[in-house]
Amino acid sequence: MEHIKVAVSETAFIEFFNHIRDNLQIMESDSADLGPFVAGYEIDIRLKNGSVDLRDDNTVRIAELDIDPVIFRGFIGIDIPELCIGGFCIIPTPFGCLLRAPRLCIFDDSPDIGLDLDLAPFLRSEVSFIGGLRTVYFTDPDRPLGMDYIDAQSAGFQNKWQIFLDPESVDIDLFDFADIAGDLLEEALDTAIDTLLGFLPGWAKDLIRAIFGPLIDMVRAILDLPDDIGEWLSDVFGESLGLLNLIADSVITEFANKNSLFEFEDPFQILPASGGLIPVKVPISDLSVRVTDDEMIAKATIEA
Amino acid sequence: MSLTDNSNLFGSVHEDGFNRVINHVMRKRPSLFNYGTQWVADNWKERLCTTPEVAPEVIRHNNPVLTIEEPIPILGSGGFYALNFAVQLVKFEIDFYSGKFELPKELRGEFTKQSIALKITACAGLGCPSKEILDKFPPAPQPPIVLIDDQRKDPTGVTPIRPRDPIALPPDRLTCFCLDLYAVLHAEITGPVGEEALEFKLDGLEIVDIRPEEMEFNIECYMKMLMHYVLLPRLRILLPVLVLDLPENLGTVTVKASTSVPHNPAIQNDQVEVFVDMEVAI
Numbered sequence: 001m002e003h004i005k006v007a008v009s010e011t012a013f014i015e016f017f018n019h020i021r022d023n024l025q026i027m028e029s030d031s032a033d034l035g036p037f038v039a040g041y042e043i044d045i046r047l048k049n050g051s052v053d054l055r056d057d058n059t060v061r062i063a064e065l066d067i068d069p070v071i072f073r074g075f076i077g078i079d080i081p082e083l084c085i086g087g088f089c090i091i092p093t094p095f096g097c098l099l100r101a102p103r104l105c106i107f108d109d110s111p112d113i114g115l116d117l118d119l120a121p122f123l124r125s126e127v128s129f130i131g132g133l134r135t136v137y138f139t140d141p142d143r144p145l146g147m148d149y150i151d152a153q154s155a156g157f158q159n160k161w162q163i164f165l166d167p168e169s170v171d172i173d174l175f176d177f178a179d180i181a182g183d184l185l186e187e188a189l190d191t192a193i194d195t196l197l198g199f200l201p202g203w204a205k206d207l208i209r210a211i212f213g214p215l216i217d218m219v220r221a222i223l224d225l226p227d228d229i230g231e232w233l234s235d236v237f238g239e240s241l242g243l244l245n246l247i248a249d250s251v252i253t254e255f256a257n258k259n260s261l262f263e264f265e266d267p268f269q270i271l272p273a274s275g276g277l278i279p280v281k282v283p284i285s286d287l288s289v290r291v292t293d294d295e296m297i298a299k300a301t302i303e304a
Numbered sequence: 305m306s307l308t309d310n311s312n313l314f315g316s317v318h319e320d321g322f323n324r325v326i327n328h329v330m331r332k333r334p335s336l337f338n339y340g341t342q343w344v345a346d347n348w349k350e351r352l353c354t355t356p357e358v359a360p361e362v363i364r365h366n367n368p369v370l371t372i373e374e375p376i377p378i379l380g381s382g383g384f385y386a387l388n389f390a391v392q393l394v395k396f397e398i399d400f401y402s403g404k405f406e407l408p409k410e411l412r413g414e415f416t417k418q419s420i421a422l423k424i425t426a427c428a429g430l431g432c433p434s435k436e437i438l439d440k441f442p443p444a445p446q447p448p449i450v451l452i453d454d455q456r457k458d459p460t461g462v463t464p465i466r467p468r469d470p471i472a473l474p475p476d477r478l479t480c481f482c483l484d485l486y487a488v489l490h491a492e493i494t495g496p497v498g499e500e501a502l503e504f505k506l507d508g509l510e511i512v513d514i515r516p517e518e519m520e521f522n523i524e525c526y527m528k529m530l531m532h533y534v535l536l537p538r539l540r541i542l543l544p545v546l547v548l549d550l551p552e553n554l555g556t557v558t559v560k561a562s563t564s565v566p567h568n569p570a571i572q573n574d575q576v577e578v579f580v581d582m583e584v585a586i
Contacts, residue, residue, distance in 0.1 A: 003321025009308035019584040294306040
């Protein structure tokens with residue numbers, strides 16, 4: 001027979017959800033040197049809309065929660081190895097070269113091309129999530145044999161009851177991210193290369209293109225990008241963006257497995273240690289969590 | 305009907321669970337429930353009126369089984385002698401309305417809705433020394449009663465003795481008795497808004513089977529005064545208003561007792577029920 005009952009109303013869940021949604025702000029920025037290019041990002045993501053619903057099938061559903069990137073900016077700096085043409089001898093003489101072709105070097109900056117991708121307007125996406133609640137009794141495998149619960153508490157090896165969110169389905173609609181990002185990247189590359197070669201006279205541009213072919217192809221080769229960047233991004237993120245769901249699923253599963261929503265030690269402390277007296281702790285068993293249309297109810301038994 | 309129809313959060317503890325908690329406290333903090341002299345403590349398993357059930361970890365961690373008290377002085381002995389004793393609370397049970405205790409008839413009318421009944425078994429014993437001990441520890445020298453005007457310089461021949469710690473006369477054992485005591489209480493919320501406290505009020509108390517009735521009345525009166533003036537005022541619980549910080553500077557969650565229910569806590573259905581409201585703020 002359960003002795004303890006704790007219930008949380010759906011109203012409380014909704015109030016809590018709305019508060020988190022309205023106030024959560026994910027701000028991150030980072031950059032890394034990846035050899036031939038450097039990459040960085042800056043994000044500021046908020047949440048909008050969405051709803052939370054307790055369901056009689058023992059699950060919690062978060063529906064159509066909009067992920068709203070206020071800032072979602074990526075930066076790629078490409079450092080292309082320096083290329084020089086000309087400078088060869090046109091009229092050689094026994095005393096040296098009398099006339100040389102003009103020598104022209106490109107890609108001598110670092111980085112040579114800087115691409116600033118503002119993806120925020122295109123990344124608005126929507127998340128729906130259904131999860132059940134699961135209870136786990138955790139025993140620390142590192143706890144030495146024979147150690148009693150009082151010493152285990154002092155040493156941080158106490159047993160715990162934990163409640164986890166068990167994802168049953170995760171759905172992320174990310175609107176045409178790959179195509180949009182691919183187009184942006186391609187356009188930015190063309191613009192950057194044109195700008196890079198802008199100082200050259202038309203004949204020189206033609207000469208370079210004749211010698212090296214379209215520079216976009218070269219940059220793609222350096223970056224190991226295929227012809228269709230959009231398709232490449234799509235492949236990277238998975239067929240029809242399935243990988244995104246898979247990643248999200250994995251991340252949430254990982255999160256759910258490693259981070260309990262709530263936990264408490266067993267036995268549970270009623271009176272703290274005081275003046276050399278041991279703490280009074282009460283063993284708790286049969287912790288269970290049930291979700292109904294109206295509330296979430298946790299029950300437990302106090303052991304004799 | 306949902307548990308949270310009247311509040312955001314609901315919590316309840318059934319009386320059986322409460323009694324298990326009390327039992328844990330009695331076994332793991334035995335010194336709160338057993339009192340006696342050093343003589344009793346030296347061999348508590350043999351000398352206490354009832355051998356208490358003590359959790360092994362209490363012994364393993366060298367915790368005391370009883371709280372040591374001074375022996376009871378023999379009045380008029382000049383502080384020379386005292387008696388060993390022990391007082392124990394050997395059983396403590398709680399019963400929330402609707403109730404399962406077989407209450408004494410004097411209390412049945414008191415046990416109404418929202419009431420709490422307590423059943424306490426207490427034992428006490430006094431160590432009465434044997435004749436051999438009395439011979440071994442003679443009375444402190446007292447001046448004899450001088451019947452006529454004696455002309456001797458010091459007719460009593462008694463030398464005053466310096467005061468010292470009283471000797472607790474060692475008995476063979478304690479002579480014990482046990483009493484069953486029933487009490488009926490109810491809980492009240494008192495104090496101004498924002499500083500409400502939960503207080504327990506004594507509605508009735510009855511000790512079972514003591515004769516003569518006048519002695520029972522006197523002991524019950526003393527016990528009532530003890531609960532009214534000593535025990536229950538110490539059980540005044542300030543209703544907590546908990547403010548919990550959310551991570552990532554997301555604000556705070558404030559939980560406090562709901563005021564929209566007629567009884568909070570409610571003593572009903574053999575359990576104590578608590579109704580709590582929640583506010584989330586930045």
